[in-house]
Amino acid sequence: MSTIISRHQQILDKLQKEGTIRVLDLCEELDVSAVTIRKDLKLLEKKGLLFRSHGGASSTNPYINERSINEKEQINKEEKRRIGEKAATLIKKDNAIIIASGTTVLAFARCITSQQSLTTITSSLNIALELNKQPELEVIQLGGAIRKSSFSTTGPAGEAMLEQFSCSKLFLGIDGLDPEFGLTTSSLQEAHLNKTMIESAQKTIVLADSSKFGRRGFGKICTLEQIDQIITDKAAPQSYIKALKEKGIEITLV
Numbered sequence: 001m002s003t004i005i006s007r008h009q010q011i012l013d014k015l016q017k018e019g020t021i022r023v024l025d026l027c028e029e030l031d032v033s034a035v036t037i038r039k040d041l042k043l044l045e046k047k048g049l050l051f052r053s054h055g056g057a058s059s060t061n062p063y064i065n066e067r068s069i070n071e072k073e074q075i076n077k078e079e080k081r082r083i084g085e086k087a088a089t090l091i092k093k094d095n096a097i098i099i100a101s102g103t104t105v106l107a108f109a110r111c112i113t114s115q116q117s118l119t120t121i122t123s124s125l126n127i128a129l130e131l132n133k134q135p136e137l138e139v140i141q142l143g144g145a146i147r148k149s150s151f152s153t154t155g156p157a158g159e160a161m162l163e164q165f166s167c168s169k170l171f172l173g174i175d176g177l178d179p180e181f182g183l184t185t186s187s188l189q190e191a192h193l194n195k196t197m198i199e200s201a202q203k204t205i206v207l208a209d210s211s212k213f214g215r216r217g218f219g220k221i222c223t224l225e226q227i228d229q230i231i232t233d234k235a236a237p238q239s240y241i242k243a244l245k246e247k248g249i250e251i252t253l254v
Contacts, residue, residue: 007032008040015050015059020214020237022056022179055180058214075103076209079233082254083207084108086231087171090205093117095168098197099127101152101190102173104207106130112137121165123193124152147187154189159196170201172227174208176215179243182224184217191219203228210235224249 007030014029015021026037041057044050050057084107091097094117099105101124109127112120114136121140122128128141142158172194176184183206185191198204204227213236229250241251 004040008044011037011040011044012049015057018237018239019060020053020056020058020239022239022243024055025239053214053216054178056214060214076211076233077107079209079235079254080104080107081111083209083231083233084111086252086254087205087207088112090169091115091118092168095119096121096165098122098162098165098167098170098201099124099131100170100172100194100197101127101150102175102207104209105171105173108171108207121162121167123154123158123190123197124150126151142193144193145189147190150187150190152190154187154193158193162193162196162200165200167201168203170197170204172197172204172206172221174206174212174221175217177206177208177212177224177230177240178214178216179224179240179247181216181220183221183227184215185219185221186217188219191217191221194221198222198226206230208232210237213237213240 010030011026023034023037027034041052045052050059080103083104087108088111093115096119099109099120099122106127109130112131114134119138120131121142123142128139131137131139142153142161144153144155144158146153174183175186206227208230210233224247227249229252230244231252231254234253244251
């Protein structure tokens with residue numbers, strides 16, 4: 001019994017340190033089977049000490065509830081600003097870029113300065129208004145039904161517009177990143193639009209602060225193999241960073 005208690009404490013200590021843990025990593029570190037670790041995690045979840053997710057566990061509830069953009073904007077504001085500044089350095093002259101919706105990509109939009117021959121396409125009303133302040137930027141607003149919680153458009157009208165474009169880069173905001181399940185958002189309709197954005201871009205760059213790691217929204221956008229780069233802050237769990245790099249994804253920490 002003491003061995004079990006000791007193992008549980010090691011699991012909780014690692015979780016407190018890293019925020020998220022993976023079954024495979026625990027098997028290696030504690031020298032026990034995956035079946036044993038899953039039983040441990042199930043028992044610890046019943047005690048209210050963690051939240052299980054596919055392939056591991058986290059210290060916070062991995063399932064995302066719908067929240068307004070105003071509420072989301074207050075979370076990790078400084079981290080989002082740094083992510084936005086770094087992402088803005090990736091823009092080149094004559095680029096045609098897609099900017100999805102979300103508070104991290106809104107921070108990115110605020111870092112874009114007037115650049116000659118830059119075309120921007122976005123589903124976000126807030127981002128379109130922000131970009132429209134720059135007189136030399138061409139701004140294309142995607143059509144569709146407006147999601148009041150995110151001030152963004154979704155639906156077949158915007159998807160049909162995207163099918164007419166071929167863009168150099170997509171800057172994608174997300175609600176959740178799970179190494180096994182992929183990228184997610186809280187809206188199924190927005191997830192579908194994001195898929196079309198990925199198909200219309202040569203390179204997909206995800207802008208996500210560390211609070212998105214180990215979370216999972218209702219609508220799946222894509223698997224991790226479909227993205228090229230992630231820009232995040234230095235608080236992102238190292239176990240996740242390692243898993244992403246193993247999949248060949250470029251990781252930029254700010």
